Amino acid sequence: MALEKAKVVVTGAAGFIGSHLAESLIREGYHVIGIDSFTNYYPRTTKELNLKSLLASPDFDFIEGDLLEIDLAALLRGARYVFHEAAQAGVRGSWGDSFEIYMRNNIFATQKLLESVKDLRSLSCLIFASSSSIYGDAEKFPTSEKALPKPVSPYGVTKLACEHLCRVYQKSFGVPITILRYFTVYGPRQRPDMAFYRFIKAMTQKRQFTVYGNGEQTRNFTYISDIVEANILAMKNSPSGEIFNIGGGTQISVNKVIRLLEGILGYKASIQYSDWQKGDAYHTGADVSYAKHKLGYVPKINIKEGLQKQVEWQVSRIEEKQMKESKSIRRRAVAKPKY
Numbered sequence: 001m002a003l004e005k006a007k008v009v010v011t012g013a014a015g016f017i018g019s020h021l022a023e024s025l026i027r028e029g030y031h032v033i034g035i036d037s038f039t040n041y042y043p044r045t046t047k048e049l050n051l052k053s054l055l056a057s058p059d060f061d062f063i064e065g066d067l068l069e070i071d072l073a074a075l076l077r078g079a080r081y082v083f084h085e086a087a088q089a090g091v092r093g094s095w096g097d098s099f100e101i102y103m104r105n106n107i108f109a110t111q112k113l114l115e116s117v118k119d120l121r122s123l124s125c126l127i128f129a130s131s132s133s134i135y136g137d138a139e140k141f142p143t144s145e146k147a148l149p150k151p152v153s154p155y156g157v158t159k160l161a162c163e164h165l166c167r168v169y170q171k172s173f174g175v176p177i178t179i180l181r182y183f184t185v186y187g188p189r190q191r192p193d194m195a196f197y198r199f200i201k202a203m204t205q206k207r208q209f210t211v212y213g214n215g216e217q218t219r220n221f222t223y224i225s226d227i228v229e230a231n232i233l234a235m236k237n238s239p240s241g242e243i244f245n246i247g248g249g250t251q252i253s254v255n256k257v258i259r260l261l262e263g264i265l266g267y268k269a270s271i272q273y274s275d276w277q278k279g280d281a282y283h284t285g286a287d288v289s290y291a292k293h294k295l296g297y298v299p300k301i302n303i304k305e306g307l308q309k310q311v312e313w314q315v316s317r318i319e320e321k322q323m324k325e326s327k328s329i330r331r332r333a334v335a336k337p338k339y
């Protein structure tokens with residue numbers, strides 16, 4: 001008799017990171033319940049494409065619903081691992097009236113999830129997707145987990161509040177929780193508001209694009225498969241109450257990334273440098289030595305290889321779209337006139 005597969009819940013499963021993670025968990029032999037409400041931050045059709053191969057798997061069940069509205073306790077019954085990826089992401093949009101959305105989808109949704117797992121006996125670990133944004137402009141680079149968090153954006157404040165909620169539920173109810181602080185993630189399915197996606201899109205369309213600031217700001221960009229691997233390692237080790245930086249290993253400026261993209265695409269970028277955006281940290285750099293020591297995490301994909309893969313994916317998406325559009329034009333052209 002075949003053993004029943006362990007149940008894993010991934011919130012935000014239709015998103016960039018959640019969809020990749022769910023695919024890997026299925027490959028690892030788990031049964032995945034994916035939850036997503038298709039928030040309107042970017043098009044639903046993009047998220048449906050993210051889910052395409054998952055929906056074809058017998059080891060995946062998809063629940064369309066808002067974490068704050070669905071019966072989470074019922075969905076979580078029997079779950080061994082929970083990966084909490086659902087959130088309102090994006091630093092720049094978190095000012096003004098939109099802050100309400102960040103409060104709702106980050107702080108309130110995380111608190112409801114924590115309430116729903118606090119008596120869940122089957123749970124071995126909840127892994128929370130936090131962000132380098134909690135550091136703000138850190139005093140030391142590369143930055144270790146011991147640095148004092150001082151976010152410079154309302155988004156970062158909400159992610160830090162979520163971390164504190166995780167700690168409170170871990171201390172008071174013994175919920176086993178591991179926190180991973182992701183450093184700017186890229187690769188296939190990257191969110192359309194993110195820099196690399198915008199740069200590649202504009203360059204393939206031979207359009208000018210905007211870089212905020214002088215482009216000399218640096219990041220520790222992390223390729224998607226490294227992020228997924230860090231999650232799987234955290235699941236297997238389940239070190240409750242621990243926090244880990246998850247970065248990509250190379251510190252590089254935005255201008256240098258654009259030079260690399262020019263080489264890959266064979267096109268000289270047309271850049272409009274504009275004002276620095278409030279909420280952006282100037283540099284973020286991950287010290288991943290603790291994740292290496294405790295989890296065995298070592299980033300594998302270097303920036304050049306990762307960019308090449310994201311370009312290939314974005315170009316193939318554009319070609320797919322163009323093919324669909326030209327087919328529909330041909331269909332309309334051969335259709336009989338209505339009069």
Ligand SMILES: NC(=O)c1ccc[n+]([C@@H]2O[C@H](COP(=O)([O-])OP(=O)(O)OC[C@H]3O[C@@H](n4cnc5c(N)ncnc54)[C@H](O)[C@@H]3O)[C@@H](O)[C@H]2O)c1
Nearest residue numbers: 012015016017037038039066067086087105131182184185
């Ligand atoms: N992408 C990055 O560079 C990055 C960096 C640091 C941290 N993170 C964190 O990683 C996680 C995933 O980010 P992403 O880039 O994949 O974002 P994403 O927007 O692609 O995915 C998030 C998903 O969560 C869903 N969602 C939001 N609120 C929900 C709710 N109340 N109920 C149900 N579903 C809801 C959205 O519809 C979306 O599909 C987020 O928690 C984000 O804060 C991302």
